[in-house]
Amino acid sequence: MSSVSLFLHNRFSQKKEIFTPLNPKEVTMYVCGPTVYGPIHMGNARSIIVFDVLFRLLRYLFPRVVYVRNITDVDDKINVQAKNLGISITELTHTTIAEFHQDIQALHVLPVSVEPRATHHIPHMIAIIETLLEQGVAYWAEDHVLFDVSKDPHYGTLSGANIEEILAGSRVELAPYKRNPQDFVLWKPAVEEQEFWPSPWGNGRPGWHTECCAMSKEYLGSRFDIHGGGSDLLFPHHENESAQTRSAFNIEQSVKYWIHNGMLMVEGQKMSKSLGNVLLLKDVLKQVSGSVVRWACLSSHYRHPLDWGSALLHQATQCVESVLRVLALPWDGTPHMDEDFLAYLCDDLNTPGALTALHAAAKRALQDPQWVPIVHTCAGLIGIEATFSFMTMELRNKIESIITERNRARAEKDFQRADTLRHEVEALGIVLEDTPQGTYWHQRI
Known part of the structure; x- marks a missing residue:
């Protein structure tokens, strides 16, 4: 365990705080993983890379880290895609999960401690919903079970959204069975040709927000250190997840540090299907190595937007190439850390600063062999690995x-x-x- 202090920006407090785990001997982290209806895009990839770096850093600083990243394998998008392809939901999710693992392996992403699938935890979700009904913060209407937002006085404290903003939000489902338009679904009834499970409220499936609530509780307990994900998940997903855990587990907050990464832009525009500029990770990996993708994704601070484009890839390629030249040099395996590099990472994952320090170390290593183990150590901590040979x-x-x-x-x-x-x-x-x-x-x- 290192004596260096780690500072992280906590979305809940909206300030940078020193990271102090609930248990000094074990750090617990949950990150929202993919919804497996198709290949992941570069926005997903950036989030996976960011939290992989945080995982690596936590393992360097603390004796044990439990990292849970879920897989959402029950969702409307999955149902629609399976129907469009004329295959079963099981076949679609099985294939997509395998492709996901293949793609992120090319990014040198470390295996997580636990990778739970939503469909394997339906009983846990039903138990939480039953608890919420017993406590009077949820209700059953027209075969739906919904969370009553008006019963939670702290609703909106994580995302900063107020009721007026919530009502005006495009992602709020308006339905006649809701007491309030902002109430969200915990359980929905079965629909023809869709996957469903039996429950006390009839055949159906859980709401998205309940899935993460149940899986994080199962593997990390009712309270854990870090919850991460993209900033697009802040509302409504993380806000609704947080509301459920407060009521179901009778605690003020289940998560000590909420961490969110910024969105990925494409040549200055938001990535979207309507603009036709969605970049799939598998397509990008046909052009550049996983190390180049990592370097490009980490070249901007994780909380800021990242503008993806040719110039960014060109610069990342040149920088990675200089590091790979050093990684090709012999090393006895004894780690040597560059203190500037580590200080940048411990300052709220300042990866741009860390990459600058790594690049400078690589230049020195070509002149001074004493820097070679430093480059190996720092590159390993940030996940830069040799996947193709440098050129003459x-x-x-x-x-x-x-x-x-x-x-x-x-x-x-x-x-x-x-x-x-x-x-x-x-x-x-x-x-x-x-x-x-x-x-x-x-x-x-």
Whole structure:
């Protein structure tokens, strides 16, 4: 256990606090995982990478860490996708979970301590709903069980949302069976062709917010240290989850530190299906290595938005390449930590600062062998690993020469020659990206 202090920004208090776990011998963390109806996108990937770095850091600082990341395998989106593909829900979720693991493995994400699936914990969810009904904070109406938000005086304290904002929110479901429009579903009745389970209120399935409430309780207890996820989950998911745990477990707060990462933008625009700019992780991994994706995702502070684009990938590729040159050098396995690097990470996961320190250490290591173990240690803590070989200066110069010649051909409108040169450089395992700022290139995996 390290003596270095860790500071994290707590969304509940809205300030940076020193991290003190409930049990000094064991840190407990729950992070919302994927809803498995299709491949994850880069926004999902950023969150997974951020909390993987936090997991690595906590393991470095504390003797034991229990990290739970759930899988939501019951959801309306899953039902719709399975129907569209003409396959069973089980087949869809089984395939998608396998693809998810394959994708994040390419990002060098460490295995979590526990990865519970929602469908394996239906009895736990039913038990919580029964408790909420007994306490009078939930009600049964038209085969739905709903949480009565008016019975929770602390509702909105996590997200900062007030009742007026909630009523105006587009994500609030309006339904005649609700006492109040902001009440949320704990259990919903079965619908034809959808997966369902028996319950005291008839066949149906649980509400999304109840799933995480039950799984976190099962593996971490009614109180645990960290709850993480993307900022898009703050409301309504985490607000509703928090409301349930307060009432079901009769505690003021179940989570000591709420941590949320910012959203991922694409060339300055919000990533959305309507704009047609959704980036799937599996497609990005066809272009660059997992280490480059990690570096790019960590180049902005986790609480801030990240603008994804060609320039970002180009810069990340060059930085990773310099680190990989050092990782190719021999090392006896004895860790040596750079104090500046560690200080950045312990300051609310300041990964931009940590990456700058790692890059500087890599430059020094090429001149001074004493820095080689430092680079190995820091790269391991942040998850940068060698997945492709670095190139020789001769090959780099050849690539740059071809690109210069191709740019000249394009300027002279000799597009046939330009295409020939593109194919020539691609044959070397290089991907070209033409942007208004110029032509960028990087190695293909």
